[in-house]
Amino acid sequence: MEHSVRLPLARRLGRRTYLTLCGAGFAFLIAPILVIVPLSFNAEPYFTFTEGMLRLDPEAWSLRWYEAILAPENGWGAALANSLLIGVAATVIATILGTTAALGLASDAMPFRRLAMGLLLSPMVTPIIIVGVGAFFFYSSLGLAQTHLGLILAHAALGAPFVVITVTATLAGFDHTLLRAAASLGAGPFTAFRRVQLPLIAPGVASGALFAFAASFDEVVIVLFMGGLEQRTIPRQMWSGIREQISPTLLAVATLLIVFALVVLVTVEWLRRRGETPA
């Protein structure tokens, strides 16, 4: 056994270096996220591991920063409510419009397909500062700056491309003879869509919706330019926390957001696999 896998020294060294580099790369990706979680349980208002924490002294660990999140005067509850309201409403708009558009874009008869796709996906790559400044000018002139509605509309435009992408990808694997079969059995186009196509592309729609929600839930720049005190969202609240006085409560919020990200990630991966297995 030993003899059969022995590689020349240079190859072994090369392989070792390659794996070390990869290890360092993965550590770079994940370490910041891993470090922040234990630090959020620090009993002291420091951002570094105290000696007590390293000795695993129970006194050095505490939930006080999580309790601080719950204190109403810190405003995290109100921020969560705003984030959820804006995020859910923007996701509903983005998902309905995005799915409908994807049905058109996936068809080979779609006129100006490339142009339409380029237009619909452009919000994803447009520098967010330009979107924020433009939204401030435009929505102010409509009287929609500093309103929830204005933010919902702006966020919906940011989220829609994600729905378009995931749903067009799912539709690429959709067997269109099923729709003809439904039609031959007497279903109208809408019934055929609702009863046959929609259930089959549902995983794509759902993961697109999750993407759109995450985009809104993490968006800070438009809120910064367009939102007022009444529209403070969680990212907006974190923004001022980081800029003004970074407090350990931020680390507790960050930890909760990491947990949220894990839930979204697992759901999206689960949906992806469901979408891939033939129904």
Next chain:
Amino acid sequence: MKLASDRTARKLRAGGLALPLVAFVFLSFLAPLGNLLTRSVHEPVVADALPETLRALEGKWSGGLPPEAAFDAIARELPAARETRQIGPTATRVNRRESGMRSVIVKTARRIARFESRAEAGEPWRRLLPEIDEAWERPESWQAIRAAGERFTDRHYLNAVDLDRDASGDVVRQPAERRIYVSLFLRTLAVSLGVTVLCLLIGYPLAHLIANASASTSRMLLLLVLVPFWTSLLVRTTAWIVLLQQQGAVNDLLVWIGLVADDARLSMIYNMTGTFVAMTHVLLPFMVLPLYSVMRSIPKVHMDAAASLGAKPTQAFLRVYWPQSLPGVAAGSLLVFILSIGYYITPALVGGQSGQLISNMIAHHMQTSLNWGLAAALGGVLLLAVLALYLIYDRLVGIDKLRLG
């Protein structure tokens, strides 16, 4: 006949399905961008506040100063502008042409009422205005008003590339101390390029490992890329502040190992290093994921075949693997580059003074200096750059392949 109409019907149906979102994106996304671009060339404030003055300023002036009609008109229009609260914005815009004019205009608008009786008694404003402020004797003041009164202006775009117009209307370079934007654009491009190269250097081996590992390992490793990808940008930025600050974990570790003295802790945040590290971290998944999806489709037997034909590993990599992975390299690099030139949040939070990019300057002009026209013009230049890159991306990779996850 039947076929043709059938085709038209299908076209209409597909177009009709896409139309609602197209219309929505037009209204909620393109209209704001259009508004921004309009503002970069359209500046009606002074023109609306001082219409008659500007009319009187047209044509030739004898003896360097404008005709008396201009003095009379501005004496009427400044107090009116004060009533409608337009005096501040008007004064600010004239002041950008000739510094000092802000206070001249505001003061004149305030004091003019005291001179009304003398004006009614027949004294001309041509003499009275210089009594309020002698700036009204200077041709430069009037030239500044005339220049600021242009409804459409290319000045913001000229300023955005460090140019300006002199008194005679010729395009000239800004004085050396005001040439900041071209170098800032170049710095933004350089940082974006640097971040892209770093992402490629770190991301290429990672994607290769994920693509060539066994199914279960590959899934595990992919998670290590996807977890940061899904984690809030602000969370990741907070994490880097916590890690890199002077009393942070990395410095603590370096001191503990003995690499760094306790009183000489490294400054790794609130400067260019902070911007680089945090941006590379945030954008790395956008490099790894497209690379991975291309590498996954490169058959493993190709490298074995190259080896069996006598190629050394480096040779096999360069001649067989690398060319096949190029589509992924192009897709990932372009995406990272496009996203980095518009980066705002990370530099704003961890960049300090030296790590600011063009987006941060736009925000500065929006929030602090309140020079919205210049902010819009800088945004217009940035937008043009991104649009060009987007078209290149479409050519090389295809917009259909744009995937952020």
